[in-house]
Amino acid sequence: MKPEEVKRMEEEEDEEFVGLNVETSLLDAVQKLFKTEPEVEVFYDGFLERIQNDKRLRKNTDDRRRMNEAFLDELLKYHDLDTINNAINDVSVNDDSxxxxxxxxxxxxxxxxxxxxxxxxxxxxxxxxxxxxxxxxxxxxxxxxxxxxxxxxxxxxxxxxxxxxxxxx
Incomplete structure (x- = not known):
């Protein structure tokens, strides 16, 4: 699931889909951090599951700060903080080193x-x-x-x- 698809799904007001009230820079960073489509899907599935399991997140999806924190917490399961910061700030790191x-x-x-x-x-x-x-x-x-x-x-x-x-x- 690509961030563009997530944005489109938010706009369609699908009842089954919880709208992601997350900064666009964080959504864009997912594509930089995860190289394959299955990795992206696993990440978003985990994030959506987290929303469903956390009562405060589920009831306050309009609280952008809380959603951003939850999104970052989910990203931290897969990547370290420096890697996430580099992806958000468009800093390229030579992985071949x-x-x-x-x-x-x-x-x-x-x-x-x-x-x-x-x-x-x-x-x-x-x-x-x-x-x-x-x-x-x-x-x-x-x-x-x-x-x-x-x-x-x-x-x-x-x-x-x-x-x-x-x-x-």
């Missing part, structure tokens, strides 16, 4: 292939990282180390992989 390029990318690929015996083991590694980060609030490096340990990897392998993760994050 953190990516590994050329020979370094080949080195990382070789390291991963050497460390993990097959795709399934790598998938388990990624699953464990996600679990540790989401459930325990571990940093990426901590989650990586715990995941490697759980998979029975040597200290040397753990150090190699965590150093790569540390460079990325």
């Amino acid at each position: 953190n990516l590994v390029e050329g020979d370094a990318e080949k080195d990382v690929d070789k390291l991963l292939r050497k460390t993990f015996k097959d795709k399934m083991e790598f998938r388990m590694f990624m699953t464990y990282i996600s679990q540790y980060m989401m459930e325990l609030g571990d940093s990426p490096v901590e989650a990586c180390a715990k995941s490697m340990k759980r998979l029975g990897k040597s200290d040397a392998d753990i150090l190699k992989i965590t150093s790569v993760i540390d460079k990325i994050f």
